[in-house]
Amino acid sequence: MNINFWLNGVCINCEAEPDMILLDLLREKGCYSVKRGCETSNCGLCTVLMDGTPVLSCSILAVRAEGHKITTLEGMQKEAEEFGSFLADEGADQCGFCNPGFLMNVFAMLQELKDPSEEDILEYLAGNLCRCTGFAGQTRSILKFLQYKKEQKEADNA
């Protein structure tokens, strides 16, 4: 089937079999940040944004992307760099395999929740599994990032 969708701001026209999974199509298009970490819709590694909403690309048919805007980490390099330094400063990532899906969901959370508490953060990110760590570093890095963003905004307003 012929489909049209936006991938990281670029209009894509391509062929996809009816049972092709979006994750596989995205990797075919060079978005290797999108990974399959489980086969049970559970790990969150394949998280991409569909019209700004975080979804599991392992569970969506490629043909269902028709007309939608898909964003992967490849399309958010600037944001990734900015937040990534906070992750690194807290020593949060170890093997790094879960990072892309985790970052995409963090970006979605920052869009959706205003001033989230630590509890809100843990609940929003519960669907992103990291098998190396205990999420403590990640949580610290998000809290520090939120504080940094708040200060930046206050400085801009002043």
Next chain:
Amino acid sequence: MLKIRNYIKVKSIAEAYELNQKKTACILGGMVWLKMGNRNISTAIDLSGLGLDTIQETEEEFIIGCMTSLRTLETNQALHEFSHGAVKESLRHIVGVQFRNCATVGGSIYGRYGFSDVLTMLLALDTWAEFYEGGKIPLSEFVNMKKNRDVLVNIRIRKTPVFCSYRSQRNSETDFPVLACAASLLGEETRTVIGARPGRAMIVGDPLGILKNFREMTNKQRAAAIASYAEYAADHVPTGSNMRASAEYRTMLVKVLVRRTWEAVGGMKNEY
């Protein structure tokens, strides 16, 4: 692996109904469960172009389109207030936000999965399932009906005054529930639902009238009635064993969760 030969994004429910009469056809929900199976689907029917992904509120009811995501259901403020937080509680432990953005209410209800938190919760409310051919059927009836080839269009939650509470036990935060329990004072009726037994959710019933006049009871009477009803439920709810828990453990959980949900409904304890 899931195999699909044709994919059709339908223009109407009638078209979906027609296509779905073939046994090998399948209506797609969010696919988070479907994609894990090994089915061979001749025609995958997609309802996502019909605007059935929203919740409408009227004076009498909430009308939830079958393609509404679990996340939309969870974040609906009016439903949250109507259910005293129970609907959100039933949804927020289901895997993660990304998963709940994909999974649909229609898929969860139509499948009548044993593990379904959604089915357990909605059975405790005055919920109706609306079908293209079969019309509106109380969810309490639909839950025990045989599978057919009809198309689920909407879920309707009538605004019958309700006090309700939902609790589930999980081995880890985002796993399937080991047991789920919803309790509600629905108008004059007391209703207790047990899910993830691990069989399909069931309404427990109260033939002995243990919880009768619950509303009028003093706290002391309520505590006694709840203790006695929790025993009754543990004796009468069939449970089974699977990799997550044994039947014996589940039966112990029936007793505990029935007590806790009813204590919450009675406003006696809120800390659970």
